[in-house]
Amino acid sequence: MTEVISIYLQFLIFFIIFQFPINKSILNSYSKLKFNFFEIITLNIILHLFFYLILSFLSINLKVFFILEIFFGLLFIFLNIINLFKKNRLALDDNFILIFIFVIFCIILFTQIAGHMRLEWDGIDHWIYKAQIYFQEGTFADIKHVYFSYYPQLGSFLWGYFWKNSFLELEYFGRLIFPFLYLVGILFSVSGLNNNKNLLIKIIIIIILITLSLDFYLFGGYQEYLLFFELLVFSKFFDLYKKNASNFLFVILFLDTVLILWTKQEGFFYNIILILVFVVFCEQKIKVRFLFSILVFLSLFLQIELKNNIIGNFNFNETIIHEGLLRYLQISEIINTFLIISKNIIISFFRYPIWILILLIIVYAQFFDKLKMHNYAKFYLLIYFLFVYAIYFQTQMNLEYLLPITIDRILLQGSGFLVYPVVILLNNMLLKIK
Amino acid sequence: MKKIITKNKFFLYLIIILSMAVNYNFFLNTYTLIKNDYSKRLISIYGICEKEGYGFAKLISDKYDLKYNVNIINGEPSLYPSIGGLFYDKNKILSKDYIILINFKNKVNKKFPNFKIIEQIENCYFIKKSNND
Numbered sequence: 239m240t241e242v243i244s245i246y247l248q249f250l251i252f253f254i255i256f257q258f259p260i261n262k263s264i265l266n267s268y269s270k271l272k273f274n275f276f277e278i279i280t281l282n283i284i285l286h287l288f289f290y291l292i293l294s295f296l297s298i299n300l301k302v303f304f305i306l307e308i309f310f311g312l313l314f315i316f317l318n319i320i321n322l323f324k325k326n327r328l329a330l331d332d333n334f335i336l337i338f339i340f341v342i343f344c345i346i347l348f349t350q351i352a353g354h355m356r357l358e359w360d361g362i363d364h365w366i367y368k369a370q371i372y373f374q375e376g377t378f379a380d381i382k383h384v385y386f387s388y389y390p391q392l393g394s395f396l397w398g399y400f401w402k403n404s405f406l407e408l409e410y411f412g413r414l415i416f417p418f419l420y421l422v423g424i425l426f427s428v429s430g431l432n433n434n435k436n437l438l439i440k441i442i443i444i445i446i447l448i449t450l451s452l453d454f455y456l457f458g459g460y461q462e463y464l465l466f467f468e469l470l471v472f473s474k475f476f477d478l479y480k481k482n483a484s485n486f487l488f489v490i491l492f493l494d495t496v497l498i499l500w501t502k503q504e505g506f507f508y509n510i511i512l513i514l515v516f517v518v519f520c521e522q523k524i525k526v527r528f529l530f531s532i533l534v535f536l537s538l539f540l541q542i543e544l545k546n547n548i549i550g551n552f553n554f555n556e557t558i559i560h561e562g563l564l565r566y567l568q569i570s571e572i573i574n575t576f577l578i579i580s581k582n583i584i585i586s587f588f589r590y591p592i593w594i595l596i597l598l599i600i601v602y603a604q605f606f607d608k609l610k611m612h613n614y615a616k617f618y619l620l621i622y623f624l625f626v627y628a629i630y631f632q633t634q635m636n637l638e639y640l641l642p643i644t645i646d647r648i649l650l651q652g653s654g655f656l657v658y659p660v661v662i663l664l665n666n667m668l669l670k671i672k
Numbered sequence: 673m674k675k676i677i678t679k680n681k682f683f684l685y686l687i688i689i690l691s692m693a694v695n696y697n698f699f700l701n702t703y704t705l706i707k708n709d710y711s712k713r714l715i716s717i718y719g720i721c722e723k724e725g726y727g728f729a730k731l732i733s734d735k736y737d738l739k740y741n742v743n744i745i746n747g748e749p750s751l752y753p754s755i756g757g758l759f760y761d762k763n764k765i766l767s768k769d770y771i772i773l774i775n776f777k778n779k780v781n782k783k784f785p786n787f788k789i790i791e792q793i794e795n796c797y798f799i800k801k802s803n804n805d
Contacts (some may be wrong), residue, residue: 242705265773346698353701356717359753366757376762
């Protein structure tokens with residue numbers, strides 16, 4: 239029973255921590271932007287994750303940091319409650335019910351992970367070593383002693399940090415942050431629809447998204463849902479940024495790219511894709527586009543420098559340019575490789591049917607609906623698939639072995655960016671049916 | 673009329689939540705958590721001397737209180753990864769003198785001629801380099 243109660247308390251910890259440093263009152267004082275509960279909690283998560291990333295390089299007492307987080311989180315909850323009552327009545331709008339649904343889903347997912355707390359292959363084979371280092375109050379410098387030291391450490395830091403700062407200090411408590419972020423991401427993409435009307439449609443969309451994208455296997459120590467969340471956040475905030483050129487959102491978008499970079503190795507390439515999306519579609523002055531590109535490129539170089547200096551190497555799993563690429567001088571080799579990759583992509587769509595939804599909605603909107611998908615999302619889709627094909631054209635490993643065990647995960651993480659544009663279209667379609 | 677609609681909506685939300693809870697085995701998982709403690713579940717998931725062999729590795733870790741990280745080799749590497757990550761200690765170095773073998777169906781003496789068996793349960797072995805005696 240203690241374990242069950244601790245799981246609920248772990249949810250409370252996440253909920254409390256991500257209530258600060260931003261709330262509605264602060265936003266109203268300093269910004270024209272209006273955000274709902276899930277947008278504010280997402281902003282807070284991005285800020286916190288960025289601080290966690292910095293902490294992962296430092297050698298400071300994480301317990302003290304955690305206690306401070308809880309203290310300020312509770313303070314902000316107290317201030318939020320006062321603000322609610324100041325209006326003489328509780329603002330029991332849709333978001334209140336969505337928060338309730340969010341809590342229930344979190345508890346359900348947390349309990350499932352606790353019941354089947356198995357660490358899956360990559361989780362136990364390499365990600366846990368870095369999590370152990372942070373659980374044992376180690377630093378970034380300790381990472382050089384473990385396998386796959388050149389893999390980014392943000393996800394493992396979160397795992398180790400919340401593992402250490404849980405009531406029972408059991409391993410899987412650290413991993414509960416991933417379903418929490420995944421659900422925040424889903425609710426974040428849906429919460430702003432319809433100006434708080436048609437709650438049922440929102441709930442239907444939430445259930446569709448969760449049913450089509452949830453895979454408990456990936457909560458077994460994989461980092462895919464963290465990347466999924468970060469890409470989803472970029473997509474929605476980028477859409478908001480296009481409409482309101484806010485400096486605050488510019489900073490959030492940049493911080494999000496930094497987080498993506500330090501989550502998985504693929505983050506390096508996602509950063510390049512996101513620079514392209516930003517530069518082509520942000521609808522801002524050239525200097526803004528230039529500044530964003532420069533900042534992201536600087537963070538890429540900073541990563542290379544940090545890894546070279548502290549860990550001793552900056553690697554991808556393989557060298558990018560190699561002699562094996564000469565095999566593509568034969569057209570038959572290009573066609574064969576293309577067919578094998580395409581076959582596995584189609585198979586993976588069935589593993590993660592969120593892709594079937596994405597493609598169906600895009601096709602339907604394109605040919606049968608007035609509301610089309612955002613151009614930035616179509617552009618991302620194109621560049622993203624070029625990126626997926628490029629990965630497998632470049633590798634020297636046996637594709638028949640590599641593709642079935644990796645491509646489904648790459649597709650899942652990449653789908654995060656398309657969730658928000660698809661949610662808008664899906665909502666539009668459901669409203670018409672209603 | 674408004675009351676009836678609100679009531680119906682409430683029941684609709686309740687049914688949705690309940691069906692999701694049942695779909696993701698919420699009640700069964702809660703029952704499992706209450707009935708089986710953490711270590712029991714670890715053993716049921718990773719096995720004692722089968723699968724990843726958590727039970728055997730834990731036995732060695734507790735019994736010998738080793739001053740090193742020990743290499744844990746699974747005899748079925750295409751089916752199960754090494755469980756070593758669960759026992760990793762950042763303050764210890766990896767020992768070349770001790771090895772834990774899980775699911776090891778080959779003859780240990782042939783594969784590791786310079787090692788002697790310290791502990792054995794079924795196909796799991798804890799071996800130590802002989803010249804360190």
